[in-house]
Amino acid sequence: MSSKSRAAGRGRGTWLKIYGTLIFVFLYFPMIIVLLFSFSPTRTIVGLSGLTLKWYQELFQDTGLLTAFWHTVLVGLCAVAIATVFGTAGAFFITRVEFPGKGVFRAMVMLPFLLPGIIMGLTLLIFFRNLNVPLSMFTILMGHVSFTTPLVMFQVSSRLMRMGPTYRWAAMDLGANPVQTFWHITLPMIRTALIGAGLLAFTVSFDEIVISYFLTGTWMTLPVYIYGMLRFGLSPKVYAISTIILILSLVLITFMARYTGRSAETYRVSKRGAA
Amino acid sequence: MKRRLSKPGEFIKGIPIAVWLLALVAVPLMFTFVMSFYSSSGLVIDTTLTLKNYRLFFTDPLYARILFKSIRLALAISVLSIAAAFPLAYMVSFKIRRGRNLLFMLCIIPLWVSYLVRIIAWRTILGNRGVINSALMAIGVIQEPLTFFLYNQFAIAITLTYICIPFVFIPVYTALEKIPRNLLDASNDLGANELRTFFNVILPLGLPGLITGFIFSFIIALGDYIIPLQLGGTQGIMFGNLVWSQFGFAFNWPLGAALGFILFAIAVSILGLTSKFGTTEGGFLGE
Amino acid sequence: MKADNAIDLVDITKKFDEVTAVREFSAEIKKGEFFSLLGPSGCGKTTTLRMIAGLEVPTRGHILLEGSDVSSTPAYRRNVNTVFQDYALFPHMSVRKNIYFPLKMKKIPRSEAEPRIERVLRLVNMEGFGNRLPQQLSGGQRQRIALARSLVNEPAALLLDEPLGALDFKLRVAMQKVLKDIQRNVGITFIYVTHDQSEAMTMSDRIAVMKDGLAHQIASPDQIYNDPATAFVASFIGDMNFVHGTVLDNDGKTCILDVEGQKVTAKRAVELAKAADALVCIRTERVQINPQRRVENRVSATLSRIVYRGTDYEATCRVGQSELRAVIQAVAWPADLRVGDTVEAAWSAEDVIVFPRAEEADVIKYSVEAV
Numbered sequence: 001m002s003s004k005s006r007a008a009g010r011g012r013g014t015w016l017k018i019y020g021t022l023i024f025v026f027l028y029f030p031m032i033i034v035l036l037f038s039f040s041p042t043r044t045i046v047g048l049s050g051l052t053l054k055w056y057q058e059l060f061q062d063t064g065l066l067t068a069f070w071h072t073v074l075v076g077l078c079a080v081a082i083a084t085v086f087g088t089a090g091a092f093f094i095t096r097v098e099f100p101g102k103g104v105f106r107a108m109v110m111l112p113f114l115l116p117g118i119i120m121g122l123t124l125l126i127f128f129r130n131l132n133v134p135l136s137m138f139t140i141l142m143g144h145v146s147f148t149t150p151l152v153m154f155q156v157s158s159r160l161m162r163m164g165p166t167y168r169w170a171a172m173d174l175g176a177n178p179v180q181t182f183w184h185i186t187l188p189m190i191r192t193a194l195i196g197a198g199l200l201a202f203t204v205s206f207d208e209i210v211i212s213y214f215l216t217g218t219w220m221t222l223p224v225y226i227y228g229m230l231r232f233g234l235s236p237k238v239y240a241i242s243t244i245i246l247i248l249s250l251v252l253i254t255f256m257a258r259y260t261g262r263s264a265e266t267y268r269v270s271k272r273g274a275a
Numbered sequence: 276m277k278r279r280l281s282k283p284g285e286f287i288k289g290i291p292i293a294v295w296l297l298a299l300v301a302v303p304l305m306f307t308f309v310m311s312f313y314s315s316s317g318l319v320i321d322t323t324l325t326l327k328n329y330r331l332f333f334t335d336p337l338y339a340r341i342l343f344k345s346i347r348l349a350l351a352i353s354v355l356s357i358a359a360a361f362p363l364a365y366m367v368s369f370k371i372r373r374g375r376n377l378l379f380m381l382c383i384i385p386l387w388v389s390y391l392v393r394i395i396a397w398r399t400i401l402g403n404r405g406v407i408n409s410a411l412m413a414i415g416v417i418q419e420p421l422t423f424f425l426y427n428q429f430a431i432a433i434t435l436t437y438i439c440i441p442f443v444f445i446p447v448y449t450a451l452e453k454i455p456r457n458l459l460d461a462s463n464d465l466g467a468n469e470l471r472t473f474f475n476v477i478l479p480l481g482l483p484g485l486i487t488g489f490i491f492s493f494i495i496a497l498g499d500y501i502i503p504l505q506l507g508g509t510q511g512i513m514f515g516n517l518v519w520s521q522f523g524f525a526f527n528w529p530l531g532a533a534l535g536f537i538l539f540a541i542a543v544s545i546l547g548l549t550s551k552f553g554t555t556e557g558g559f560l561g562e
Numbered sequence: 563m564k565a566d567n568a569i570d571l572v573d574i575t576k577k578f579d580e581v582t583a584v585r586e587f588s589a590e591i592k593k594g595e596f597f598s599l600l601g602p603s604g605c606g607k608t609t610t611l612r613m614i615a616g617l618e619v620p621t622r623g624h625i626l627l628e629g630s631d632v633s634s635t636p637a638y639r640r641n642v643n644t645v646f647q648d649y650a651l652f653p654h655m656s657v658r659k660n661i662y663f664p665l666k667m668k669k670i671p672r673s674e675a676e677p678r679i680e681r682v683l684r685l686v687n688m689e690g691f692g693n694r695l696p697q698q699l700s701g702g703q704r705q706r707i708a709l710a711r712s713l714v715n716e717p718a719a720l721l722l723d724e725p726l727g728a729l730d731f732k733l734r735v736a737m738q739k740v741l742k743d744i745q746r747n748v749g750i751t752f753i754y755v756t757h758d759q760s761e762a763m764t765m766s767d768r769i770a771v772m773k774d775g776l777a778h779q780i781a782s783p784d785q786i787y788n789d790p791a792t793a794f795v796a797s798f799i800g801d802m803n804f805v806h807g808t809v810l811d812n813d814g815k816t817c818i819l820d821v822e823g824q825k826v827t828a829k830r831a832v833e834l835a836k837a838a839d840a841l842v843c844i845r846t847e848r849v850q851i852n853p854q855r856r857v858e859n860r861v862s863a864t865l866s867r868i869v870y871r872g873t874d875y876e877a878t879c880r881v882g883q884s885e886l887r888a889v890i891q892a893v894a895w896p897a898d899l900r901v902g903d904t905v906e907a908a909w910s911a912e913d914v915i916v917f918p919r920a921e922e923a924d925v926i927k928y929s930v931e932a933v
Binding site for chain 1: 280281285286288289291292295296299300301303304306307310359360362363367369370380381385387388389390392393394395396397399400437440441494497498499500501505515518519522528531532535538539542543546550
């Protein structure tokens with residue numbers, strides 16, 4: 001500790017801390033605005049005349065929105081289930097099997113997660129249209145599976161690599177065949193990684209707008225619905241739902257922090273959310 | 276362990292992920308590539324192969340102009356994001372002793388706030404009846420709302436920077452955290468003050484994280500179309516809008532495919548740069 | 563008889579692509595024997611162990627376990643168990659569950675297993691630790707649980723891969739005694755991999771000294787120390803002097819050599835012809851300085867260095883271009899010796915070991931360049 005103060009900062013970095021605090025304020029200010037406005041009966045700060053739950057009430061009466069919310073949960077759960085199966089299988093493949101070009105293969109699997117959503121959205125749209133598949137829950141689900149699978153694969157493969165081969169050797173040495181080794185030893189040891197990845201994937205899927213918008217027909221997810229609401233101006237209901245989403249995300253991220261143990265792991269970031 | 280080619284039987288494990296890769300990545304990309312050589316007249320897609328779309332892109336100055344504008348804006352956004360995130364990461368990594376983890380989480384949380392919510396927030400802040408204008412009018416600085424906050428490149432820049440800051444923060448912070456603290460001791464011991472330590476030790480070692488952060492921010496900014504659509508107005512047409520509109524009102528899917536593929540090529544080449552110059556750690560491409 | 567042996571290794575070879583890790587290694591390991599594989603890192607000892615365990619498949623050769631060929635039997639069907647270097651205790655299981663695991667794989671019910679688990683816990687002195695998790699144990703404790711887990715199945719042989727490597731010195735010495743006692747009590751065959759020659763020497767019935775995949779010598783500690791088969795073995799074990807010499811005469815029982823112009827007699831069977839270049843080896847503790855009694859080999863030397871090491875002194879004697887180090891117990895050290903003195907370095911003829919000069923390349927050297 002003293003070495004840090006000695007070398008990296010004779011100064012306690014006060015200018016830096018001021019700048020850092022400003023950035024912080026910049027980061028949180030918009031969210032607080034949304035929060036405030038969700039309780040405000042009018043739309044301007046000047047008219048901040050008391051708090052109201054009116055918008056939340058309207059929210060719960062908006063059947064379209066509630067349906068979209070339910071749809072989002074459904075897609076999220078299904079996508080996570082599918083992604084977990086494929087992603088975990090992929091993780092085992094990547095960590096246990098050697099072949100030339102493995103890096104390229106891995107990069108290709110990561111693509112849907114790293115590329116801007118517009119690219120994935122349009123490729124899948126063209127793909128489904130060419131196969132005459134109508135836009136529906138299925139297409140949206142496939143879209144979500146495309147970017148959640150790499151996430152799961154990445155998390156699980158990291159965990160597998162950290163685990164190392166020794167436990168498997170020990171299990172086999174002590175009499176467990178490969179199936180028993182997987183079931184009794186490997187699976188329990190990657191359990192937290194699986195749960196963490198699942199939570200992360202769900203969170204990412206919940207918020208996803210870009211790909212979903214490309215692949216949506218009449219069956220909508222919440223972000224698509226909200227986006228639709230935006231076109232007609234900023235009804236304060238939007239603030240209410242935004243606040244709810246905010247709280248939900250925070251809850252999910254707290255769960256995730258607990259399950260993935262090291263706080264460093266909670267930053268397996270969702271590029272999906274923005275790109 | 277030595278890297279040896281695995282036995283053929285082992286490759287069975289790879290079947291599920293290979294199927295997934297084909298179905299959701301490889302084949303759609305192929306279809307898109309093929310479609311980029313079709314053409315569209317009205318509502319009908321003509322499947323005779325042609326280079327028309329690509330030729331249009333390379334000859335019509337509109338496309339080049341908008342692509343250039345988008346690249347320029349994306350670069351600006353990335354620079355701004357780094358200007359915000361890097362000092363923040365430096366501060367948390369080197370200057371904070373207690374509560375480091377909590378602070379880290381606090382820097383990450385904006386990431387989990389819904390993308391749409393963040394857009395909504397900024398529209399509220401920047402709009403004519405938004406927070407800034409209302410505040411300024413209330414104080415009496417201005418009589419009429421200032422319109423230059425919204426529906427232009429400035430709005431896009433601010434909002435996208437806001438989105439990108441956490442994405443830059445993470446790889447930079449990870450890279451900075453990996454710098455062994457005893458290097459700083461050694462540098463100090465050998466006579467360098469904080470500034471020189473920064474330029475000679477911290478910056479070079481943190482550079483891969485910086486580069487990764489910059490690249491991710493750039494790609495996000497380049498490929499986004501929703502923010503330009505919502506906040507950019509007529510001034511703020513970006514390449515993403517151009518691509519997207521081909522699938523909407525313009526209904527020129529082949530052109531959209533071609534433009535999309537060009538964007539894809541750009542994004543992939545840049546991503547390739549990360550593995551060369553950036554950090555492969557930090558939770559994105561490897562560990 | 564083959565069936566008397568716990569393990570037979572017949573010409574085991576293991577290649578990884580172009581690299582040959584183990585070369586035609588053959589050994590007959592007897593039941594109840596404490597057999598060590600000793601050598602520097604990369605010599606193939608761990609690979610050999612893994613082949614016995616079944617975690618690697620030999621490229622050529624056969625492995626027999628109590629007479630039957632198990633070369634292609636997978637690890638989970640072989641009746642040998644391994645103690646790994648990092649113990650590999652399953653972190654999500656308690657100590658008791660860890661030890662139960664091999665029995666569970668054999669479908670032995672909990673009721674029958676409990677007494678066996680208790681017995682083996684008692685054997686390693688860890689009763690009462692059954693409900694702890696591996697993370698709650700110290701290094702030495704984990705080591706003992708790993709041992710218990712591997713013994714509970716009563717395997718035909720126990721394979722240990724540098725199990726004491728992670729422990730600090732005093733703990734390591736203590737654990738060596740524990741391991742040796744357990745081995746003797748249980749009567750189980752131990753195959754022990756280590757790079758620490760003193761560890762192998764103190765614990766083993768026999769040692770296989772390996773380098774670059776080849777076994778240079780398989781013999782008892784006594785034979786390895788006093789009758790090394792190659793210059794490498796001579797240099798790897800104990801502290802040895804190496805000087806150049808030329809064969810003057812050799813009648814099969816006694817060999818006379820020229821070392822730095824002085825005559826040296828070796829009372830040993832040496833297979834070198836007259837005028838051949840030789841590597842002459844003498845243990846440092848066998849070199850005396852200004853001895854009282856008459857000894858066959860005496861050379862005149864200059865004391866170039868004296869190092870006091872507590873229990874003994876290490877004196878370096880320069881003979882011409884060569885150096886001979888003498889290690890002399892502190893109680894026997896002539897108090898009046900100084901650096902620069904001319905002394906008589908002497909040793910008996912039985913203590914001279916001779917190898918062909920070409921083997922010098924294999925000798926383990928300790929010098930700055932070697933680092």
